[in-house]
Amino acid sequence: MSADAHANNGHDDHAHGHGHDDGRDHGSMKSYMTGFVLSVILTAIPFWLVMGNVIQNKNWTVAIIVAFAVVQIFVHMIYFLHMNTTSDGGWTLMALIFTLIVVVIALAGSLWVMYHLNVNMMPVHDMRNMP
Numbered sequence: 001m002s003a004d005a006h007a008n009n010g011h012d013d014h015a016h017g018h019g020h021d022d023g024r025d026h027g028s029m030k031s032y033m034t035g036f037v038l039s040v041i042l043t044a045i046p047f048w049l050v051m052g053n054v055i056q057n058k059n060w061t062v063a064i065i066v067a068f069a070v071v072q073i074f075v076h077m078i079y080f081l082h083m084n085t086t087s088d089g090g091w092t093l094m095a096l097i098f099t100l101i102v103v104v105i106a107l108a109g110s111l112w113v114m115y116h117l118n119v120n121m122m123p124v125h126d127m128r129n130m131p
Helices: 003-007 029-051 058-080 087-120
Strands: none
Touching: 029 058
16 A cells, blocks of 8 residues: 555545545634624625615725725635635735736726727717718
C-alpha cells in the first residue's frame, strides 16, 4: 500500500462524504442559519420599500437598495463563502480584491465607451428634406 493509503487506512473520506479535515473553516449550523436569516432580512426590507412605495423619492429608494445589496454581498462572503483574511493564507482575499479590480475596470471602461459613443455619434438627418 502507498503512504496515503496507510495514512487513512485505505478509506477516502472525501469520496464517501465523511469529514472535512483539510484545515479550513466550513462553518457551523449556527453560522449558516445566521447568514440565512440576515440574507432574508436584507432581501425583505428592499422588497417592502419598493412594493409598499414607502419612500416617495425614487433616487433615495435606489440608493437604499444598493446599500442593502452591498451589505448582502458581504454577508454571503463571510457566512457562506467563509472568506476572511486568514483563510488559505490570505489568498482568497487577494483573489477577491483582484476580481473586484477587474470588474471595476471592465464596468468603468464599458460605461466610458458607451457614453462617448453616444456623445460622438453622427446626428440623424431628417430624410424628408433630402434632395
